[in-house]
Amino acid sequence: MSIGIISISHKTAPVHIRALLSFNQEEQRDFIKEAVDSKIVDECVLISTCNRTEVCFSSKSENINYTIDSIQKFLASTKNIEMKILMKHFRVFTDRAAITHLFRVACGIDSMVIGEDEILGQVKQAFNTSKEVNCTSTIFNVLFREAITNAKIIKTQTLLSKIPVSIGTFAANAALDFIEKSEDKVIMIIGASGKIGGTVLKNLCNCKANKIIVTTRNHNSFKDTCIKYPFIEMINYEERYKFIDRADVVISATSSPHYTLTKEEVEERFITLKDRLFIDLAVPTDIDGRISTIENSTLYNIDYFNKLSKENNARKLKELEAADIIINDGVDNFEKWLIFREFMGDMDKISKVFKDHSIENIIYSIRDNSSKEELETFIKCISRAVEDFQ
Incomplete structure (x- = not known):
């Protein structure tokens, strides 16, 4: 039995290629059912997110390369894409490498944002979808259970998912720390429709900040967000100075070539x-540096957060080492289960041999048919077993 994964992710493919291989839930069901029903593979789970498509499979075929080639062609034909377009973006993992890759994906180590939590739910959902259409059996039931359990252990025993490294997350945390979640405090975001500003807004919304003012040049861009989060107030960008006195924290993240806030304009409107x-x-x-000289005003720029990011990246690398140890232990345990499962299939035959022959003759036969290394390993294992039963 072989285990394999064919992967296209942010590590190998740009977003337009990843978009070509995106599957909704119904498409996932159809793909895995066809892969199993047509005997391309024995088990199949398809993980599809904005950053990756992972085809996980097990196969009894003795020609694993033929199976991999068949799945790649099936992927291409399903999405009506030329194989030559996809080939340079595929990563292929087999056996232990495939098991390890799944464990790393499930715990977020292989994610664009290392240690993020969302991927674990997506792995669970993909596995459950496959179970619902009978595209998993004993091996994948155990494999995915172990990968999910291992990810939870990493989450609780390391700080991997708790250490922020993105500038947007740092800024949101700094804002929340400053207002100390007081009900009457106000945060203003200038440039919330951009990438960094959007990350700040998302983090503040997730933490249920009490009052957020966002400036915009296009009211349609935040209409849905304001409906979902009633504590967000949307104003025109040109009105920012009119609302500046209400704000306790002001965050600016635009691509403007000019200041979004100047000292004179801000100071004039402070009451x-x-x-x-x-x-x-x-x-x-964006912000005139002289604003830091206004009484009771503090200014952080991006260099302040870059320094924090570098420090946390170093901390995260240490946590990665701890996570890798947990993953290796989990992969070892699954591989031992897999080996023993195959061995248990011969238990009746083995029991008959032990019934018909003395233990001494069996051990001598093992000695005569083993290499030096195999014999040393056998003796160590049998010695430990003897100690366990004494």
């Missing part, structure tokens, strides 16, 4: 005396 935090995530800078 309330209170502590304020300004966060500038833009390059070139």
Whole structure:
């Protein structure tokens, strides 16, 4: 029995290629059922997210390369894509490498944002979809159970998913720490429709910040977000100074070549005396640096968060080492289960041999038919077993 994974992900393919191989749930069901029903593979699970498509399979075929080639062609034909377009983007894993890859995917180590939690739910969903259409059996039932359990162990025993490294996450955390989740505090975001600003807004929404003001030049861009999160207030970009006095934290992350906030304009509109935090995530800078000289005002720029990011990346690398140890242990345990499962199929035959022959003759036969290394391993194992039963 061979286990394999054919992978296309953010590591090998640009977004337009990944989009070509995107599967909705119904397409997933059809693909895996056809793969199993047509005897291309014995078991099949298809993981499809915005950053990856992973075809996981087991096969009794003695020609694993033929199986891999068949799946790749089936993928291409299903999505009506020329094989030559896809071939340079495929990563192929077999046996232990495939098992290890699945474990790494499930715990988020292989993700674009290392340690992210969302992928574990996506792996669970893909496995459950496959189970529902009878495209898994004993081997994949155990494999995916172990991969999911291993991911949960990594989540609880390491800090991998708890250490932020993105600038947007750092900025959101800094804003939340500053307002200390007070009900009357207000956060303003200038440039929330951009990549970094969007990340900040998403993190603040997930933490249920009490009041957020977002500036926009297009009210349609945040209409759905405001409906979902009623604590978000949308204003025109040109009105930002009108609302500046209400804000306790102001975050700016635009691609503007000019300042979004200047000292003179801000100072002129300040009425309330209170502590304020300004966060500038833009390059070139959005916020006039002289704002930091205004009484009770603090300014962080992107260099401040880049330093934090580098420090946390170093911490995350240490956590990766711990996660790799947990993964290796999990993969070892699954491979031992797999080997023993095949061995148990011969148990009746083995029992008969032990019934018909003395233990001494069997051990001498093992000695005569083993290499030095195999015999040393056998003796160590049998000695440990003897100790266990004494």
